[in-house]
Amino acid sequence: MAAIPSPREQWYVVHVLAGQEQKVRDNILRRIETEEMGDYVFEVLVPTERVSEVKRGKKTETSRKFFPGYVIANMHLLDEDNRLVDRTWYFIKETTGVINFAGTRDKPIPMREREVESMLAQIKEREENVKPKIVFQVGDSVRVADGPFEGQTGIVEEIDPEAGKLRVSVTIFGRAAPVDLGYWQVEKA
Numbered sequence: 463m464a465a466i467p468s469p470r471e472q473w474y475v476v477h478v479l480a481g482q483e484q485k486v487r488d489n490i491l492r493r494i495e496t497e498e499m500g501d502y503v504f505e506v507l508v509p510t511e512r513v514s515e516v517k518r519g520k521k522t523e524t525s526r527k528f529f530p531g532y533v534i535a536n537m538h539l540l541d542e543d544n545r546l547v548d549r550t551w552y553f554i555k556e557t558t559g560v561i562n563f564a565g566t567r568d569k570p571i572p573m574r575e576r577e578v579e580s581m582l583a584q585i586k587e588r589e590e591n592v593k594p595k596i597v598f599q600v601g602d603s604v605r606v607a608d609g610p611f612e613g614q615t616g617i618v619e620e621i622d623p624e625a626g627k628l629r630v631s632v633t634i635f636g637r638a639a640p641v642d643l644g645y646w647q648v649e650k651a
Contacts, residue, residue: 466543467575469502470504472538473535473536473572473578474564475529475564475573476532476564477531477532479531480530481530483508483531485559486533487533493557499549501538502547502553506534506535509527509534509588510525510589513526513592521608535554538550539551539572540570540572544569546570598618599618601618602618602650602651604616604618604648606630606641606648607648607649609647611641614632616632618630619631626645626646627644628644630643630648
C-alpha cells in the first residue's frame with residue numbers, strides 16, 4: 463500500500479448531479495465557513511475551459527465544464543493510518559447534489575501526485591486558451607461567417623486543431639481555391 467499523502471496533498475474526485483457542479487462547489491465553500499471546515503477542506507474546483515463559437519455571424523466565448531458531473535476537491539479525508547476522517551467524509555457526503563466519491567465503493571482513494579499535477583496543468587491551460595466549440599471533419603460543407611469570403615460556402619479540406627484553423631475550398635471567379643480560416647470564422651452549412 464502506498465503512503466497516504468499528507469492532508470494538504472490529498473485530492474479527490476467527487477461525483478455530483480450533472481449540471482449541479484457549480485452549485486455543489488458554492489454550497490461546499492459556503493458550508494466551509496459556517497461549519498468551520500477550513501482545516502479539512504482546502505480547495506474545490508469545477509474545471510472549465512473557454513470555448514469560442516460563431517452564432518449569427520458574431521464570435522462568442524462561453525465557459526464549458528470538461529469533467530461534467532464531477533468536482534475536484536483538495537481535502538483531508540484519510541489520516542496517516544488510512545482511516546477515513548469522519549468529519550470530512552460526512553461533510554462532503556451530506557452536501558446537496560453529491561452522489562459519491564468517484565471510483566470507489568467503500569473508501570475513497572486520493573489521486574496520485576502525477577495525476578493531480580497533470581490535472582492542475584490541464585485546468586490552467588484550458589482556462590488560458592480558448593478552444594473552438596465546433597469540431598469539423600474533412601469533407602464538411604461550411605459557410606464563411608467572417609472575413610473577405612463572408613457568405614461563401616466551401617468544403618473543409620484540412621484541419622489543424624492545434625492552431626484552430628481549417629483549409630476550406632471556396633469558389634472564387636468560378637474556380638476552387640483553398641483558403642485558410644480560423645474555426646471561429648466558419649459555421650456548418
